[in-house]
Amino acid sequence: MASVERKQEKQGPFYLGYDTKRPTSAEIVTEARRSLRTLQTRRPFTPREEHRQLFTGSHDGRPPSTFSLHARNFEVPDSRPNSGTRLSPLGHKPGLPRPPPDERTDRRGSGGARKRLVRARSLTLELCTSQHSTAPQSVGVHEPTVSMKSSHHVYTKSSHPGHNQERTEKPLKITTQIPTEHRTLRSSNADFSRAKGKPPDTWHGRGDAAGDDGIDDESLFWTNDVLPVVQTFESVAPGGTVAPETIERLLEACRDLYNVLLEKGMLGKRLKRRSYILRALFRLIDLGSDPLNLALAQLILALEVSGNNLLNICKLVFKISRSSRNDFLFQDDPVIDSLVSLIDDCNSGGEAVLYCMGSLKLLSGNSSLARLLLDKDFIAVSLRLSERLVQFSDPTTCPTDHHTHTVAGHILVQVTSALRNMADFPESRPSFLSNDVFSRLCAVMDRHQEDQDVCLNVSRIFSKLSSYAECCSVLAETPSCYRLFLSLLCKHSRKQALTVRLLFTLGNLAARSNHARERVYExxxxxxxxxxxxxxxxxxxxxxxxxxxxxxxxxxIKLIRVLANMSIHPGVGSSLAANTQCVELLMKVIELRSVDESPETVVNALTAINNLSYVQGECSVVRLRHAHVSRLLLRLLLSPRMDAVLEATRVFGNLSQIEEVQSFIIGNKVHQFVVALLDSKNPDMCFSACGVLTNLAVDPKNRVIINQEGAIHKLIDCLRDFGPQDWLLATQVCQTLWNCTEDTEQEHAQELLEILSLYSDQKALKWPSSADIKAYQEACWELKFLPVAERLLKRTRRLATVPGCHQ
Known part of the structure; x- marks a missing residue:
């Protein structure tokens, strides 16, 4: 009867398998550890830009980051100066016939200049005082204006050094403007009030109830509230060195003027003497004070300048933002609201938006300001802008010239750079996970495949976000990304910065699921x-x-990782294992690269070979080339780098099922090295060594050689040391002990019996306090360890009762 039991126990070595039932979830986890493994790697390093500028690297064809900007750069009519005393209209017309107009005559002498000035002011006055005129307002600039639907703020004093500005939000939306040549004045104050969401008022003389007296009310407001502040501006001579006290006085005047115009609803273009204010503000820019210039910029933007003046103001803000020392100025200044509103306006475009977006990009590099931008829904606003720019550059939906497409590309570089900065913050991930962000960024990349800066910025966003499980899962469900990434790898194959990030993202996708591996391969x-x-x-x-x-x-490194992670998919792995070029390139890496100089490259190549070595049959190139692979592995086993030793041992663990490889291991004394690894106190190393020994011990001749190196004693030590902490490793050790011991083995029977008896008693074991970890440990113990341990325990009990057994 005992002989029958022994025959039933000796059903064969463990590596051939003894249970064909459907695997449980714990068994699947076990097999994943024992066999195919995904590769992780560090994210590509992006150095912080030393100098704040619009574009990095080559600037060919790009707008400049440095430029000179002075008061003289601002243009009429926004800055048209007063002509002095207002002339009364002539009581009669001259009797002489009017000569034909001659521009050359008009340009000569003061008389011609005055004639043009009076004519321009008369036109402005007519447009400002006419309540029901529908004639377009002439401003001398033909570019579309930009409306800022922002929440304006009331300025108050602050104790902040160098800035002295605080804000309390007081929402006031400015009406949307349209291009100058199509703009008409509102017909009544009631219309304006409805647009503001406020009841009609009559103080400024535009409502029906006010009548002609309203003009006097505005004049009174100008005289009492506005003119004294403007005179403060005019009292300072432009240029030269200005005392700090003067700067503080001008800052206070800016705050006062902003607040009084905001209170009366006269921001924007409603004030008739707006050009007078702008002229006074523009001349202060030459004082060269960044705090003052930022306050001037906010006030000028609130007065809704357009054309070249808008461009210059955006350039001015950009110049201020280029210095990180000025970041604190933006912290409590409503100018950020104006900038965000500017890029969110549907009519925005051109160089003004470029420099506006450039400022926001630079500011987003400051963590405090980035969080402030996040609170203002900056990611969603930037994506809306990028979507409009993509539509601009799509000839099928919006035919445009080459210049428009180029400018759109310049702006998109700033947008994607800012989003790249925002992706650094954990708080930003919910925004990136919503609103189909990844598809929209793929559309930006796709439309601007030739623009390496745009593609690089988007690839950096994907590289950062795909490192997180939720973001990676959402990206994996974006169908367009796979085709796009491969297309860009073809187009920009020698652009290392772009290529490495695309490969890193693909590697992250392939590390997550079989679905992503299959999508990449297909x-x-x-x-x-x-x-x-x-x-x-x-x-x-x-x-x-x-x-x-x-x-x-x-x-x-990143490319090999993609191949290694893709090979985990059964179908993809079989295809790659049968690809001679793929396997030969991996082996060539080990031949050409030194593990000391390129450790990660070599280790990744070993992992890829290990994953491919699980594919059996005649189609497996790794198994067909096992002799060459074994020689490469032998060299790596002598490396001082333990990660390379570990991967080489894992490959031997697969290939040692082949008889020729077993002979190679014994003939080159590799088994001695593998047995010594059992003393490493490293669970992964012990696990891999057990895999090699399990396969070698199938042959009785090899079993004797292995036991001569003290393998059984070391295996028992591993079981004692690691069992309660790692039941998967304990299972592997028991399988190896089964193959290494024979029916007559009595030397270590008693010691093994005590350990197995203890580990087989669930009540005698100490389990983790965490419920989840305990549930996992119990599942591994019950489903994986216990069946093998009980089988080995049964045989060990019989051997321990044999007379003469070592006690």
Missing amino acids: EENTTGVLLELFQSYLQVPENHPHEEEEEEEDVL
């Missing part, structure tokens, strides 16, 4: 694109600068 010519890149970066020309060599090596 794209047209995926394998061809990846292997062509592989060959290109593996055989790079020599004598490269050290920094460039590091970038190229990083591309190789």
Whole structure:
């Protein structure tokens, strides 16, 4: 009877398998650890820009980051000066016939200048006082104006050094403007009040109830409230050095003027003497004070300048934002609201938005300001702008010229740079996970594939966000990303900064799910694109600068990781394992790269080979080339780098099922090294060593050789040390002990019996306090360890009762 039991116990070595029932979830986890593994790697490093500017790298064809800006750069009519004393109209017309107009005559002498000035002021006066005129307002600029639907703020004094500004929000929406040539005045004050969401008022003389007296009310407001502040501006001579006290007085005047105009609803273009105010504000820019210039910019933007003046104000804000020392000025200033509103307006475009967006990009690099922008829904606003710019550059929906497409690309560089900065903050992830952000960013990339700066910025966003599980899952469900990434890898294959981030993102996608692995592989010519890149970066020309060599090596690391993670999918893994070029390139990495100089490259290549080595059959190139692979592994086992030793041992764990490989291991004394790894006190190392020994011990001759190295004693020590903490490792140790021991093995029977008896008693074991961890540990113990341990325990009990057994 005992002999029958022994025959039933000896059903064969564990590596052949003894249970064909459907695996449980815990068994699936076990098999994942024992076999295929995903590769992780560090995210590509992006150095912080030393100098704040619009564009990095080559600036060919890009707008400048540096420029001179003075009061003289601002144009009429917004800054048209007063002509002095207002002339009364002539009581009669001259009797002489009027000569034909001659521009050259008008340009000569003061008389011609005065004639033009009076004519322009008369036109302005007519448009401002006419209540029901429908004639377009002439402002001398033909570019579309930009409305700012922002929440304006009341300025109050602050104790903030160098800034002295605080704000309390007081929402007031400015009516949307349309291009100058199509703009008409509102017909009544009631219309304006309805647009503001306030009841009609009559103080400014535009309502029906006010009649002609309203003009006097506005004049009184101008005389009492506005003119004294403007005179404060005019009292300071432009240019030269100005005392700090004078700057503070001007800052206070800016706050007062902003608040009084806001209170009376006269921001925008409603005030008739608006040009007078603007002229006084423009001349103060030459004082060169950044705090003052920022206050001037906010006030001028609130007065809704347009055309070249709007561009210059945006340039002025950009110049201020270029210095990180000025970041604190923006912290409590409503100018950020104006900038965000400017880029969110549907009529926005051109260079003004470029420099406005450039300022926001630079400010988003400051963590405090980035969080402030996040509170203002900056990510959603930026995405809306990018969507409009993509439509501008799409010839099928909005035919445009080359210049418009180019400007749209310039702005998109700023938008994507700002979003790249925002992606650094955990608080921003919900915004990126909503509103179909990844699809919209893919559309930006797709439309501007030739613009490497745009593509690089978006790839950096994907690189950062795909490192997080939720974001990676959403990106994996974005169908357009797979085709787009491969297309860009073809188009910009030698652009290392872009290529490495695309590969890193693909590697993250392939690390998450079989669905993503399959989607990557199913794209047209995926394998061809990846292997062509592989060959290109593996055989790079020599004598490269050290920094460039590091970038190229990083591309190789990320590319091999994509292949290793893709190979986990059964179908994809079988295809790659049968691809001779793929396997040979991986082996060539181990041949050409030193593990000391390129450790991550070599380890990734070993992991990819290990995953492919699980594919059995005649189609597996790794198994067909097992002799060559074994020689490469032997060299790595002697490396001082334990991660390389671990991966090499794992590959031997798979290939040691082949008899020729077993002979190679014994013949080159690799088994001695593997047995020594059991003393490493590293669970992963012990697990891999057990895999090799399990396969070797199938052959009785090898079993004797292994036991001569003290394998059984070391295995028992591993079981004692790691069992309660790692039941998967304990299971593997028991399987190895089963293969390494025979029916007559009595030397260690008693010691093994005590350990197995303890570990088989659930009540005698100490379990983790965490409910989740305890549930997982109990499942591993019951489903994986206990069946193997009880089988080994039964045989050990019988051996321990044999007379003469070592006590």
